[in-house]
Amino acid sequence: GQSLEQPSEVTAVEGAxxxxxxxxxxxxxxxxxxxxxxxxxxxTFLSYNALDxxxxxxRFSSFLSRSDSYGYLLLQELQMxxxxxxxxxxxxxxxxDKIIFGKGTRLHILP
Amino acid sequence: xxxxxxxxxxxxxxxxxxxxxxxxxxxxxLSVYWYQQSLDQGLQFLIQYYNGEERAKGNxxxxxxxxxxxxxHSELNLSSLELGDSALYFCASSALGTGSYxxxxxxGTRLTVT
Numbered sequence: 001g002q003s004l005e006q007p008s009e010v011t012a013v014e015g016a017x018x019x020x021x022x023x024x025x026x027x028x029x030x031x032x033x034x035x036x037x038x039x040x041x042x043x044t045f046l047s048y049n050a051l052d053x054x055x056x057x058x059r060f061s062s063f064l065s066r067s068d069s070y071g072y073l074l075l076q077e078l079q080m081x082x083x084x085x086x087x088x089x090x091x092x093x094x095x096x097d098k099i100i101f102g103k104g105t106r107l108h109i110l111p
Numbered sequence: 112x113x114x115x116x117x118x119x120x121x122x123x124x125x126x127x128x129x130x131x132x133x134x135x136x137x138x139x140x141l142s143v144y145w146y147q148q149s150l151d152q153g154l155q156f157l158i159q160y161y162n163g164e165e166r167a168k169g170n171x172x173x174x175x176x177x178x179x180x181x182x183x184h185s186e187l188n189l190s191s192l193e194l195g196d197s198a199l200y201f202c203a204s205s206a207l208g209t210g211s212y213x214x215x216x217x218x219g220t221r222l223t224v225t
Contacts, residue, residue, distance in 0.1 A: 033212045042113065042201060042216035043154070087154060091212070097167035099144070099156040 002026045002095060004088055004102035011108040012078055020073045020086050020105045028094030032064050032071040037104070038084045046073065046086075075107075083109045114138065115217035117202050123223045129190040132220045136183055136204030142166065143185040144205070144214060145177055149198040160185055161207075192224045 004024045012018040022032065031050035035043040049055055049064035049071060061074040075082055085104040092098050114137035124130055136143050145157040156169035160179035171177075174192075179185040189196060199221050203214040 031212060042218055043203075043214075044113070044216065045213045048212040089154075089212075097159075098169050099159070099167070101154040101156070103153040 002092055002098070002100050004090060004100055006086075006088055006102040006105045008103065009106045009108065011110065013110050014078055014080060016078050017074065017076045018078060018107065020075075020088075020107070022071050022073075022088035022102055024069050024071075024088070024090050024100075026090055026092045026095070026100065028092045029066065029069075030091045030093060032062070033089045034060075034062055034073045035087045035089065035101075036084050037087065043087065078109050080109055080111070083107060113215040113217065115202060115204050115215050117200075117217035117220050119220060120218065121221050121223075123225065124192060125225055126192055126194060128192050128224075129188065130192065130222065132187040132189070132200055132202075132222075134185045134187070134202030134204075134217060136185070136202075137215050140204035140206050140215070141183065142205045142207065143179055143183070144203040145171075145185070145187050146201040146203065146216075147198045148201060148219075152198075154201075157187070189222070194224050197222055197224045 006022045033048045034046040037043045047062040054063045059076045064071040087104045089101045116135045118133045141162045144159045147155045157171040159167040177187045199219045201219045203216045205214045
């Protein structure tokens with residue numbers, strides 16, 4: 001079947017670094033996307049990895065290993081405003097291009 | 112502000128009724144996506160339209176239908192509503208049909224079925 005697995009919750013301290021993992025199981029794969037969603041808000045795009053390796057965008061980085069069907073989002077210098085839910089997503093070209101989102105990881109940041 | 116607009120913001124209706132949700136994509140974007148988000152199911156992809164044509168289909172119920180008009184705005188029609196249809200419905204847009212993973216989400220329509 002098709003599925004994306006990510007932890008339901010992660011807690012970290014302000015100023016620290018946190019990693020949110022995502023493993024996927026799909027028959028086809030274009031790449032892995034990450035979205036951030038604050039409470040009551042809409043998802044916003046953070047990053048996309050089509051190839052293996054690390055992509056860096058400011059304090060946020062995303063990593064992909066296609067051979068391991070695994071990726072992660074790395075958040076550095078955590079700020080209170082980073083408290084949100086983070087979703088990984090894939091598009092499966094072998095399943096009519098369906099887009100599949102993980103159930104999301106709720107990030108709690110402690111002062 | 113993503114540039115994607117959705118109306119209405121809130122909708123309260125009764126079981127068995129039919130509603131229409133509307134979405135206007137960002138200027139220049141040809142693709143529109145519809146998602147349903149509920150507490151227990153996460154973000155569920157419903158359907159994608161690209162330049163007026165259906166491009167990809169997710170777990171959309173037969174009671175639901177959508178279309179994209181020549182001006183690229185889209186409507187999601189939900190009929191024979193059930194209590195379980197209560198959710199947040201998001202529309203998103205992107206420039207391309209495939210390979211375009213940067214989607215811009217609208218603020219959502221919160222549907223409550225009583």
